Amino acid sequence: MEPDEPCPCGGGTYGECCAPYHRGAEPPAAEALMRSRYAAFVLADTDYLWRTLHPDHDDRARPRDAWEAEMREGLRTLRYRRLEILDTAPPDADGVARVLFQVTLSQRRRDRSFAELSLFAHDGEGWRYLVGTTESVTRKPGDAIADWE
Numbered sequence: 001m002e003p004d005e006p007c008p009c010g011g012g013t014y015g016e017c018c019a020p021y022h023r024g025a026e027p028p029a030a031e032a033l034m035r036s037r038y039a040a041f042v043l044a045d046t047d048y049l050w051r052t053l054h055p056d057h058d059d060r061a062r063p064r065d066a067w068e069a070e071m072r073e074g075l076r077t078l079r080y081r082r083l084e085i086l087d088t089a090p091p092d093a094d095g096v097a098r099v100l101f102q103v104t105l106s107q108r109r110r111d112r113s114f115a116e117l118s119l120f121a122h123d124g125e126g127w128r129y130l131v132g133t134t135e136s137v138t139r140k141p142g143d144a145i146a147d148w149e
């Protein structure tokens with residue numbers, strides 16, 4: 001993807017939005033990490049997706065090659081269309097930050113859109129994806145994390 005193309009996450013040009021993170025810079029906050037992970041899904045950047053999993057994420061207990069093969073198989077047929085950030089919450093007493101978002105996507109012409117509440121924690125190097133709960137529903141702007149938990 002060229003730096004002057006629109007970033008898949010919708011946050012501006014790729015070069016000024018998620019590209020620096022994909023090249024190694026650490027996102028300054030959970031929302032930026034979440035956006036850059038969405039862009040990495042669109043770009044099938046599995047190295048980035050693996051690197052930004054928190055050590056406590058379930059997938060980290062799996063062999064990376066098995067995880068990667070499954071991920072690539074899914075990404076081959078998924079068509080990501082849009083990301084909408086609906087709500088964010090700063091780190092709580094345990095250092096866990098939250099992002100509620102809606103992803104519009106399809107797979108083999110079937111709508112696979114979902115909403116997810118993602119939890120993120122800092123692992124000492126950067127923000128990492130800890131765990132997420134998804135619902136196959138459409139959330140609307142104005143929906144809040146408080147309505148979900």
Ligand SMILES: [Zn+2]
Nearest residue numbers: 007009017018
């Ligand atoms: Zn972006």
